[in-house]
Amino acid sequence: MSSRLQAESLYKVFGRRPGEAVERLRSGADREELRADGTTAAVIDASFTVEPGEIFVVMGLSGSGKSTLLRMLNGLLEPTAGHVRFDDQDLTALGDRALREVRSKKISMVFQHFALFPHRSVRENAAYGLEVQGVPRAERERRADEALALCGLGGWEKSWPDELSGGMQQRVGLARALATDAELLLMDESFSALDPLIRRDMQDQLLELQKTLKKTIVFITHDLNEAMRLGDRIAVMRDGRIVQVGTAEDILVRPADDYVASFTQDVDRSRVLTAGAVMDPDVRGDEADCACETATPDTPFNELCAISARLSHPVAVLDKKRKLLGVVPRQRLVGFLGDERGEPAACATPRAKAVTTDA
Incomplete structure (x- = not known):
């Protein structure tokens, strides 16, 4: 199955002579050199694909270019260079009328600020x-009533926006996007304006809806914990460039550079990692005939800690056929939690602070 969405070497430059600026960037110039000449490179050589039914999260600090990138995906901003293909149709080659048609029927957007008509x-x-x-x-x-019911707003159809809480208003925005039955949802910091508890409820709502609807979603956020919770894959942006694309486990366990490693150091790893991510694969075997407790590659980290605390030896990680894939020594668990003291202490669940930045 081909990718639903492809971004191919996208650039967005604001200022004088943007085409010339792109050539300078391709030749090795950086953002600061262009800024000195009064030109801003918002997005630089961004390429990625989004698969059907995938939640693809783009995250980064304020000014990293993530919202500019999102607006190029549906043509609200025209790329300075590069292509956006949706179902193999080159959106960057469409005229204004055809592009409006695509936006009205195939691509919906959910904004950070609810944008409801009062x-x-x-x-x-x-x-x-x-x-x-x-x-x-x-x-x-x-169709609107069906979408509202999906978003938990059945019975509120005749109400006015100012009668709803912030979380309920955001649900209306999500229902508006779902009602069009668009194939692609673009969500720009959609939950960032909500209080933490309501924000988590909206994340739960989106994940629950996705089980049934299986929409293709590009979700923008500056919150790493939100990215880790929602994303099937995550693209990390820095200074206009995508520096890594991968699963939450990839980014935590195999950061592409020191920037990604430092960005993820305070994330609550116990909510993301599994036995498959932390096991030592160099210890293998054809068969594990073991009466003691074992784990599978999908065993959550917290559960793995509990198993380890009950055993006097490493936890064996087995596949469905009971083949040994690797083991998890207690010290390895401690290492993944970033605890250098070497004392496993029953692998209590850590409570790392949420990774957030100003939008």
Whole structure:
């Protein structure tokens, strides 16, 4: 199956002579050199693919270029160079009218600030995208009500936006995107304006919806814990460039450079890592005939700690056929928690601080 979305060597430069600036960047110039000449390179040579049904998270600090990158994916910003392909259609080659057609029917966007119309009811807000498409009123209201029910807002259809909490208003924004049945959802810091508990509820809601709807989603965030929780894969951006693309485990265990390693040092690893990520694969065998407790590659880190605390030897990690894939010594668990004291202390669950930055 081919990728649903492809970004190919995307550049976005603001300022004078942007084409010339791209050539300078390709020749090795950096952002600071261009800034000295009054030119800003927001996105530099960004390439990635997004698979059907995948939540692809783009994360980075403020000013890293992630929101600019997102707006090039649906043509709200025209790339200075490069291509965006959606279902093998080159969006960067489309005219304005064709691009508006794609945005109205195939690609929906959920914003950080709810962008609801205060003079329209919850139902009318959820149906707005369908109204733009020219869908008859009865049909758009039916589809809007179905989307609202999916987002936990059944019974609130006739309410006004100012009668809803912030989390409920964001659910209306999500329902509006779902009502159009768009194949691609672009979510720009969609939960960042919410209080922490409501934000986690929205993350739960998105993950639950995804089990059924299997939408292709590009999700922008500056919060590493949110990225780790939501993303099937994560792209880390720095100074306009994508410095690493991988799973949460890839980024935690195999950071591409010192920047990624430092960025992830305070993340709560126990919520992300599994036995397959932390095991020592150099210890192998054809068969594990062991009566004691074992783990599978998907065993969560917290559960692995509990197993290790009950054993006097390393935990064996087995596949479904009971073949030994590797082992996890207690000291290895401690190492992955970043505890250099060497005392496993029953592998208590760590409570690392959330990694957040200003938006």
